[in-house]
Amino acid sequence: MGEGVTVSGDIAASSDIRIDMWSKLGSRVEVGGNAYLGEFVTIDGKLLVEGDLDVGKEVKIRGGFEAKGWIVVRNPVPVIIFLFLYIREMMRLGKGEEIEKAVEELFEDSEDSQDFEGKEPSENIMIIPAGAKISPEVIEVAGEADIGSNCLLIGNIRAQTVETGKNLTLKGSVYSEGKIIIGESSTVHGNLFSKGQVHIGRNSRIFGGIKADSVLMHENARVDGTIKAPSGVSFLREAAEKQILVEVNALGKGIVSKARELPKGVLQDDLIKAPDVAEIVSLIKSSAKAKNGFVPGRKRKTARTQALERTRRFTGARTYRKEKSGD
Known part of the structure; x- marks a missing residue:
């Protein structure tokens, strides 16, 4: 926990706990490992520590404490x-x-660089920033709220921006000045209020309404309440994952690869089959003898010009026959 954190409920940690100065804990604190308390920390309830207890100056534990390890009082x-x-x-x-x-x-x-119980620290450590307030009614953070995966939270969340991981269960509403990002397969039993954009991941469900500037949600997500977004609501669709057996080139011909092998685990029925691939006939004629249609590079001739050309061809052929007969 950072400086000046206020928690009004009980705290239970399976391993170590570190509390910075000027924090106030309003009830019982149970620590499975070592406890480190900064200067001017106040605990209204009882403190139970399975390991060592390291406390700073002017720490007040009004309910008493029990520590099975070493007790060190620091004077910085x-x-x-x-x-x-x-x-x-x-x-x-x-x-x-x-x-x-x-x-x-x-x-x-x-x-801090070592693994915590054999796993990555980010998967096991809960970090509460300075000045945060946690109670059964509200979780208030002055800056950004980054919530990991597989979390269960009870109470409303107030922060500048809120981003959650997968499989979140929140029994409360979210209030944010910026973005709200709800991860995949999450459930929120409350409303979402944001002055920015709200993004809802795949297979997530909101048992409440949404009020934001804009909303971007997956097509498989579900919102039971009313959505109010002046800038609009957009749906995110996934790209098709099925493979295509036939490729079509620029001339409209189907190209079938005989050597194409199906990936492992993909059945023939799962592929998109092209029925009858027909060649597309172009509207542009490629023959210079075309009577109807447009021929590139050829100018359109009038009826008079065509008649003169026929006369020249006929006269030239007759003159050529006379010359042959005279020879």
């Missing part, structure tokens, strides 16, 4: 003074590269 003021004196001395000596290297090694957390 001397460390900050030491760092200040160290950096000032190194800058005086002109060793800026050594300062940068020392700071990187000091704040490097090798645990």
Whole structure:
């Protein structure tokens, strides 16, 4: 959890939990691993820790706590003074590269790069940004809300933008200043309100209405309520996945590949069959003797011109016969 987070319900973590400074937890907190509490954290209920407990300055646990591991109380003021004196001395000596290297090694957390219980951290860690408010009624975030896959949330969500993964179950409405993206196979038992675009993935269902500037939804998605979108509603259709046995070239002839092999697992009935491929006859005549129709590169002749050409051909042929007979 980031700085200044407020949670009014119970918290249960199967492994470690890290809470930054000025956060307020209003009820019971159970930790299956180690617990790290920042400065000025307040817990109204009881804290149960299976591992080590590391707390900062001015931490208040009003319901008491139980920790089975080590308990460490930190006081960061001397460390900050030491760092200040160290950096000032190194800058005086002109060793800026050594300062940068020392700071990187000091704040490097090798645990963040390791897998968490054998899986990727993004699939197992819940990150609550600074200034967030979580209660059974509302989940409020000042910035962007990015919700992973296979999540179950109860309460309304308020954020600048909201994007969810697959298989989300939300029992509440979503209010956003920007985009709202609902992943595939998700279910929302509430309304969607956005000043931007709402995108609903495949096989998702909204048990409520949608009010946004524009809506883009998959053709298999379903909305039970009213959709109000001044800029319009668009439906996303998937491209055909079936293969075509016959390809048609630019002249309209069907090209059938005899060597075409069907992919593994694809049956002959699953393919699109072309019935009778007929050659398309072009409207442009290719013969110069065509009487009807347009011939490219040939000018249209009048009846008088055609009659003079016939007379010249006839006269020329008769003159040629006379010359032959005179010889």
